[in-house]
Amino acid sequence: MVHLGKTLLVANPVSQNGNGAVAAHRAGEALRSRLGEDRFDLVMTEAPAHGKRIAEESAGYDTVVALGGDGLIHEVVNGLMSIGEAERPALGVLPMGSGNDYARTLGLSFDLERSLKQLESARPRLFDLGLCNGEYFAETLSFGLDAAIALDTVERRKRTGKTGTPLFLASGIDMLLHHIKEYRFTASLDGGEPFESSMLLFAVQVGPTYGGGFRICPEAKTDDALLDLCIAHPPLGIPKAVFIFLLAKDAHHTGFKQLEFKRASMLRIEFDEQPPAQIDGEPIPSLTYDVSVAAHALRVLVP
The missing domain is CATH 2.60.200.40 (Tumour Suppressor Smad4)
Incomplete structure (x- = not known):
């Protein structure tokens, strides 16, 4: 996972009817052990739109991983797009939602252990976004x-x-x-x-x-x-x-x-x-x- 660089995991603890909190801690332990204590941080969202605010301040990271559903990904994408292109982290996804449509588009497993392994071997690709009335959408x-x-x-x-x-x-x-x-x-x-x-x-x-x-x-x-x-x-x-x-x-x-x-x-x-x-x-x-x-x-x- 060295290719992830300094990584921020943004997790929605109430996603998938509350399973997000347990999944976030499991994913956090796995990422921290592989990346190192000084190259990994975990932040849980606490309210609607919190994911966007967290991502807006992520310019010092190489990768921001969203653990949650399409709503969290939407927030994180809009936060990332407020950062200039040269400093903007890449987006990673660990699906933990009810629909998981963006994860389907990426070809991700809905099993946490498998999606973590996929993250290990993942490589960045430039993806399009939609923009509606000033708000970005991923899917x-x-x-x-x-x-x-x-x-x-x-x-x-x-x-x-x-x-x-x-x-x-x-x-x-x-x-x-x-x-x-x-x-x-x-x-x-x-x-x-x-x-x-x-x-x-x-x-x-x-x-x-x-x-x-x-x-x-x-x-x-x-x-x-x-x-x-x-x-x-x-x-x-x-x-x-x-x-x-x-x-x-x-x-x-x-x-x-x-x-x-x-x-x-x-x-x-x-x-x-x-x-x-x-x-x-x-x-x-x-x-x-x-x-x-x-x-x-x-x-x-x-x-």
Whole structure:
């Protein structure tokens, strides 16, 4: 692990229903023993947005490792991007969340011991980030039904203890049956002519998955300097919507005529009515969204 250099482990102790604290201590012992006492530090987050504040002050480190879910990664990424490129640490990930979509994109194991071994052999690659209304996202930005599902899972996880695919399936079916709604919007891609349309969901992806492994944009690549878009247009009845939702788990949804796939490096979306909206699983309410790709913006450790 010498290639990690001086390393800061940022851990969310309440991730995965409280398992994060135990995992952080186990990972901390392993990293400290391999890197040395003077080349390793562990900081636990204590409140929302704390991960961002910790990462903002990490310029003296070579690597910042986020142990938690996509929400913590989102915070750490935004903190790292406040540091100048020359001093900015690389990002490492030890997955300990309910969805772990960014970890999937990196090809990481969800088993702590295995992901630690992957970190040992990982090497940095330059990854794209998305940028929406001044906030970076590592994996996903979405509006409408899929955002409603993502935001609902936070409360549902606390209530049921479910994680991963079962959590997102339960939320998705409930939203599809009871909360499906269309939203009118005006959009322009890459500065082109604005167009008006309506949508049930609108996903903007850096990586291919969201919602705990649903491959909404299966062709998305993290280093092509493009954002992949999936727009579901009405009309779409509940039975067909549920069917497409289930097919999306394994990327078998792409042939339906109601789904439109596009790529862009920049887009502007204006909604007539504020839709549910999420950025890496966190709410981002607005009527207007200015979105762009930050190409090859962050060094990320990949096995």
